[in-house]
Amino acid sequence: MAWSDEGKVFPPYAYTDSTVFAKDSELLLSEWFAVGRTTDYSPGAYQTVELVGQPIIVWCGDDGEIRAFENVCRHRMSILAQDSGECQYLTCPFHGWTYESSGQLRSAPKVDKNLLQGIQLPEFQVEIWLGFVFVNCDRNAESLASKLKGVEKLVNPHEIDSFTFSFMQTSERVVNANWKLMMEIGLESYHFPFVHRETLAPRLTGTSDSPAGNGAWTVSTEPRKQPLAPRDDDPSALTDHERNTTYTFGLLPNTVFNIDVDNIVWFSVLPIAPELSSVIYGVAARNEHCVRPLGGTEIVGVDEYQAWGDRLGAEDNAMCERVQKGLRGKHAEPGMLIRDAENCLYEMQRYLESHIPNYPESTRS
Ligand code: FES
Numbered sequence: 001m002a003w004s005d006e007g008k009v010f011p012p013y014a015y016t017d018s019t020v021f022a023k024d025s026e027l028l029l030s031e032w033f034a035v036g037r038t039t040d041y042s043p044g045a046y047q048t049v050e051l052v053g054q055p056i057i058v059w060c061g062d063d064g065e066i067r068a069f070e071n072v073c074r075h076r077m078s079i080l081a082q083d084s085g086e087c088q089y090l091t092c093p094f095h096g097w098t099y100e101s102s103g104q105l106r107s108a109p110k111v112d113k114n115l116l117q118g119i120q121l122p123e124f125q126v127e128i129w130l131g132f133v134f135v136n137c138d139r140n141a142e143s144l145a146s147k148l149k150g151v152e153k154l155v156n157p158h159e160i161d162s163f164t165f166s167f168m169q170t171s172e173r174v175v176n177a178n179w180k181l182m183m184e185i186g187l188e189s190y191h192f193p194f195v196h197r198e199t200l201a202p203r204l205t206g207t208s209d210s211p212a213g214n215g216a217w218t219v220s221t222e223p224r225k226q227p228l229a230p231r232d233d234d235p236s237a238l239t240d241h242e243r244n245t246t247y248t249f250g251l252l253p254n255t256v257f258n259i260d261v262d263n264i265v266w267f268s269v270l271p272i273a274p275e276l277s278s279v280i281y282g283v284a285a286r287n288e289h290c291v292r293p294l295g296g297t298e299i300v301g302v303d304e305y306q307a308w309g310d311r312l313g314a315e316d317n318a319m320c321e322r323v324q325k326g327l328r329g330k331h332a333e334p335g336m337l338i339r340d341a342e343n344c345l346y347e348m349q350r351y352l353e354s355h356i357p358n359y360p361e362s363t364r365s
Pocket residue numbers: 073074075076077078092093094095096097
């Protein structure tokens with residue numbers, strides 16, 4: 001019997017065991033995940049991320065093309081770039097080998113130019129979807145657009161691809177929690193009245209309904225408490241219902257989009273170890289003049305919005321760390337999964353089961 005047929009949350013070892021984590025890692029290295037908006041990548045801009053130990057650099061060339069490479073020098077394998085920045089060429093800090101934004105080695109001290117031919121950073125797949133940049137380390141992976149078939153129809157009235165404002169950041173501290181806990185808390189709204197008592201709970205009704213996804217993605221919706229009056233810059237196709245609903249999409253397995261009338265709060269979980277994760281996250285908005293915090297009616301400045309987003313993230317992260325500790329209890333065992341409120345967790349279980357044989361069976365189970 002599959003675990004999802006039990007009607008329970010995953011057992012503790014699914015979040016702690018290194019064998020399970022090794023299987024998760026193998027899967028994640030062939031999955032698409034979001035790394036920002038195209039507007040975050042002006043020519044020369046780069047962002048580095050690490051996914052289960054795999055160093056990645058996303059870099060926009062002078063030609064405006066956004067590419068992703070392994071962020072490892074082809075000489076003695078140092079990490080090439082750190083954090084984010086902007087440059088025309090990337091120079092390795094160890095011996096100065098320098099790369100072009102096409103990934104080609106351009107120069108190397110004391111090495112004849114003829115020997116540089118064909119020395120190239122390994123390239124990963126990049127796909128732009130609704131103005132978001134996604135990366136996949138598996139060169140043979142199915143295209144993202146075909147995997148997410150059906151999502152566009154739901155989000156098209158929001159005209160997300162025309163959003164012009166964006167900021168993003170990688171989390172400054174890692175979270176002491178398994179990546180699945182962070183996805184799960186991002187997908188369900190059952191916790192809003194408690195974890196987000198002062199932030200989200202006053203804005204959203206808390207009655208979540210979970211229309212099924214297509215297996216590769218999940219969606220749940222939350223109505224606003226205070227309806228929004230239509231504005232001049234609202235897309236014409238948006239109905240009153242769509243204007244007053246927030247949508248949470250799980251782009252499985254490790255990206256979440258919270259879509260509101262004029263902005264999106266998004267994140268991708270980047271696991272480090274079984275009980276350690278980091279996050280890349282950001283906000284995209286129709287323009288810089290219409291930044292309303294998720295479910296809110298007031299327009300706030302960018303700094304205030306960012307502080308609000310950070311607070312939400314901190315509330316979730318603290319709860320994930322609390323659960324991770326709870327998993328160590330001698331008698332900790334999985335409780336029932338509330339299908340009316342946690343259906344997205346069930347769909348996440350089904351996704352992992354369908355991609356990893358006998359999931360989450362481990363050597364310790
Ligand atoms: S390791 Fe990069 S130049 Fe030597």
